[in-house]
Amino acid sequence: MFIIENQVSGRIFQTEGRDNILNDALTHGLNFPYGCQKGFCGKCKATIIEGEVGYKGEIPSGITPEEVEKGMALLCQCRAKSDVALVVAELDGVADIEVRTLPCKVQSIKHLNHDVAQVFLKIPDSESLQYLAGQYIDLIHPDFEPRAFSIANAPSNTSLIELHVRLIEDGKFTNFVFNELQEKALLKIEGPKGVFYFREKSEKPIILVAGGTGFGPVKAMVEHAIETKSKQTIHIYWGARDEKDLYTDLPKQWAKSHENISFIPVLSQANSAWKGRTGYVHESVLVDFEYLVDYEVYACGPPAMVKAVADTFVKRGMFKEDFFSDAFEFAFEGGAL
Ligand code: FES
Incomplete structure (x- = not known):
């Protein structure tokens, strides 16, 4: 087992040296x-300060002999x-x-409850999509206007x-996804997009507020935090109408197995049970929080939420710079965000 250290970020990981270093890092x-x-x-070029790396065959064309030297x-x-x-x-912002x-193929469609489907899209082996946890893509089908969907898995x-x-009642595209889209269908995606992404350099405790399928990007962020062994305290609040709208048990499991993660579901139309x-x-x-001065807040869901x-939260001391949302057109009361 070898240890790889990035001297820029100070981050370390272990590898058996069977896969390439990029894959191990991701x-x-x-x-x-x-x-x-x-x-x-x-684009994946790095400077090796210490230690030895090797290529399977010849030196690839993306690097010159002088650079190798x-x-x-x-x-x-x-x-x-x-x-x-x-x-x-390491990427820390969306600018780079x-x-x-990219073309993609529908790998699977699973109905998670009465009105939410989990769709997995496979990108061809020759391609890849680099993104930050929390960003979204536009899904493109020739018969519809492109539709934005948050990516729900870690990068x-x-x-x-x-x-x-x-499923949106009168939504043609979501009705198509629910009722007609088949596995192996070919679509296109454009992305990644958006400035709603997990700020890794911060050490502040985090409050994640999700409404409905706003849980998708929250899932990507928490999975990423778990993969990077982040010690940041993460409070997840997930709002829904009733219990069946909480379409996965994942946040409950995270809270059980990670002491820095807590989870509170909140229902607006709960039944008596x-x-x-x-x-x-x-x-x-x-x-739960009288003062929010020391917290970073990520909110994802309906614009009203x-x-x-x-x-x-601003009235409780949250700094505007510590607030991140996926709402495309949004302004604080009395001023731009
Ligand atoms: S990503 Fe390594 S050469 Fe393109």
Whole structure:
């Protein structure tokens, strides 16, 4: 087992040296930059400060002999042959990530409850989509306008995209996904998009507020935090109408197995059998936290919920800079975000 250390971020992971260093890094939740993953584009280039790496065959075309001489390597093509210390700038913002249009195939569609479907899209092996946890893609079908969906899985899997699609009564596209879309169907995606993503450098405790399928990007963020072994305290609040709208047990399981994660479901139209919290989800947070000065807040869900979170949390001391939402057009009361 070898230890790989990125001297820029100080992050460390272990590898058996069987896979390329880029894949190992992504599996451990490190956002190393990449493009083609074929050795052509050079986007995964890093400087090896210490240790030995090797390529399977010839040196790939994405790096020059002079660069190899200087100690540089293409991480998508080389494996560790010893402990390695390297230097590479991990992605920490969306500016460096290329928005791409890619073909994809529907791998599976599973109905998680009466009105939410989990859709897995497979990107061809020759391609990959790099994104940050929390971002979204546009799903493209020739018969419909492109529709935005948040990516619901962590970025460590570069070829599989998970979406949570809620059936909207008069929504042609979501009705199509629910009733006509078949496994193996071919679609396109464009992305990644959006500035709603997990800020990894912060050490502040986090409050994640999700409404309905707003749980999708929250899932991507928490999975990413777990993969990176983040010690940040994470409070998850998930608001829904009634119990059947809480379409997965995952947050309960996270809270059980990680002491830095807590989970509180909140129902706005609970029946009498419900023993948990009731009311609007943001109100539950306000009951639990008198001051929000020290917290980072991520809110994802219906615009009215996001607005209620922003307006009321600011009054409890939350800094506007510590608030992140996926609402596309949103402004704090009395001023732009
Ligand atoms: S990602 Fe293109 S050369 Fe490595």
